[in-house]
Amino acid sequence: MRTFSRQLASLIRLLRWIMWSRVVRWGAFVFGLTSLALIFSVASRTMYGIEHGINLIAYWHIPLAFLTASALSTTFIGSLLYLRYDGRFWNRLAHSGGEIGFLFATLTLATGSMWGRVVWNSWWEWSDIRLVTFLIVWLIYAGYLAVYASTERGSDERFAAVYGVVAFVTVPITYTAGRLWSPTFHEPTIANSSVSANIDPMILAISFLALALLYIYVLAIRIRVHEIEDKIILQKEEVR
Template structure:
């Protein structure tokens, strides 16, 4: 299965690059610029980031219920990757925003501000987890992983809850003005998803090796 995911990520990643630079239009919101092509990876990374942080939520909840070491490893591994994906989403979005808005950052935009809150929340999650030593420490990290997730759906529906300054609602909005090619976006989303799954499996395996090494050292 790991081979399927690895090769699937490679093939779909190459296909994403080919579509983005080969057939996708660089005109969005009435602006023609090569930087608009970042939108395909910016959007894909944002959705996969939400999936990763959702995995942290599920893993944390299951750890609190069953206390299995696997659930703690799953939650932390997904949290690390989710934080990385949120960081990349913000970076790609900033460069794209410079093209569209002529500004790397706008504090008046509700989506940007709430997504930055998500970044800080999960930076805190990694700090809390780094300070754990098993037992009650893992429970604190799991509780944090469950409660912190509330910021994720709030950020994603923020453009519906409050009036957006720049980000417009895309799903279910027939008047959306972004010129996004659906095929290119879906292939990019598939590539990002498969890469995330492959890295998640590797990180969980690394967690298992770290725990095994720590147990051996304790026995010695």
């Protein structure tokens, strides 16, 4: 048991080292600039047979959608580890992932609506299974943040952790919905040779890497804010 505890402590130190690495910070900056330069100078504005500048938003929309799943997976894993081992770090990790995942989900919905308005002449389509299931994920994790905000430190935070575990079942559903059921217009873009999206895979990969590194860095900052908040709470309790 002591050996496993030391392994968990080593894992936490490793995660902290990765999140605060200069490679992450500077990588997000360099790849972010490279992504912007390539999108506005090289990427084609023609997708699905329509030429329009809004098509360039695909290079952020698609990575944001996948990173939403990554962030919510962080909430799932952090919640599981918190329930099993009761470590403050796992609780902070879960909530930080949930916040960023909710933000990314919001941006995914917003950019998707703007892109869809031009390409498919519709801001929203209730008959599209991918859109509807993604909206359900957004609503469920809005609920997770509300539950977490209503809990008190060290007392009933396990309710939020249980919610974070159970809520995750909706994530794989929405990411496989486009292939399990026929979408109205939201066809899968990745690994679909029949779609005419005309997306440059290299630029998409660079944009994904830039946003992934940014996610890791923002996650580190949010965890640090949690730690500062905990210290303030402890100091107030000591004063009392």
